[in-house]
Amino acid sequence: MRIPTGHLSRRRLVQGSLCAAFASSCQTPLWASTDDTLQSKAIGPTTERIPVIGLGTDSFNGSDYAGLRDEIQRMIELGGTVIDTAAAYGDSETLIGKALAELKLRDRVFLATKLTAGVGYDGDPVVGKASFERSLVRLQTSHVDLLQVHNLNGVEALMPTLQQWKQEGKIRYWGITTSRVEQHAKMAEYLRQLPLDFVQFDYSIGERDAETVLLPLAQERKVAVLANLPFGHASLLRQAGQHPLPPFAAELGIKSWAQFLLKYVASHPAVTCVIPGSTQRAHLEDNQQAARGALPTTAQRASMEAYWHSLS
Secondary structure, rough: OOOOHHHOOOOHHHHHHHHHHHHHHHOOOOOOOOOOOOEEEEEOOOEEEOOOOOOOOOOOHHHHHHHHHHHHHHHHHHOOEEEEEEOOOOOOHHHHHHHHHHHOHHHHOEEEEEEOOOOOOOOOOOOHHHHHHEEEEEEOOEEEEEEHHHOOHHHHHHHHHHHHHHHHEOOOEEEOOOHHHHHHHHHHHHHHHOOOOOOEEEEEOOOOOOHHHHHHHHHOOOEEEEEEEEOOOHHHHHHOOOOOOOHHHHHHHHOOHHHHHHHHHHHOOOOOOOOOOOHHHHHHHHHOOOEEEOOOHHHHHHHHHHHHOOOO
16 A cells, blocks of 8 residues: 555655655666776875775784785785774784785785874884884885874974985875864864875764865865775764665665765765775675775765765
8 A cells, every 4th residue: 555645754755855866966877886997096196096995904903814814815806905004003013014925915005004203092102213113024014105193193293204214215105194083173284284195084974074174175285185984983884774775875886884985985086095994804895895886976975965864
């Protein structure tokens, strides 16, 4: 029996209208995408490109080295290149270095790590030059592609040394990071003042503070952006829960909520690469699939935002 419109929930009506709006915003019929193109973006003003989905490793530990090694190998097989770690991430650098050496894949990876000029949040007393030298040993490499000042800890103190290391070829790019909204204003100051290659900060469909200043400023200054916490410490995946994906997700080849959340972040014009954390091959494969096929347009992003908010 057909249910009268008046008996439909407000949420169902909103979601239905959003699907119609999304369909009208597409220039092609609404069918499942078969495009398997790996999406990549240029690093700032350079011609070098990196895939839009990388790998965050703050949860790596030595309890399952074989699994983590397999995950790194699988990411590279799928076309991913960006691995982001830090001196403060426990065993992460050591595990990554061992895996890349055993697999002989160092030259196929865009390797990023971090250091501080003061005691890190984990109490690590090794800082500055000594921290970087230790990172090179752990990572079993002579250089890293990107070295970042972790959580803005010692930006002014480290900047001259970072520039020197860049000239010496020990690092190719340098930048600064945060995963805290309260540090966004300070990061914006550095973005305006310093010759940065990269910035890294938190950005997701559930935490869009970066859209106000940081993302437009990075785009204006031609600074590459790594986006962390695209799942909001997994809170966004929990929020999605058992809700169905919107019907229009098929147009973008989206088959999971993780892909929905990642494609949303990666599609912002200022975002260069998203670095979701993962310690399981299945999750890695799901995440990497978000780098395939079309990225949402501005109009499609607006439909994604509205649909997401209709779930709450």
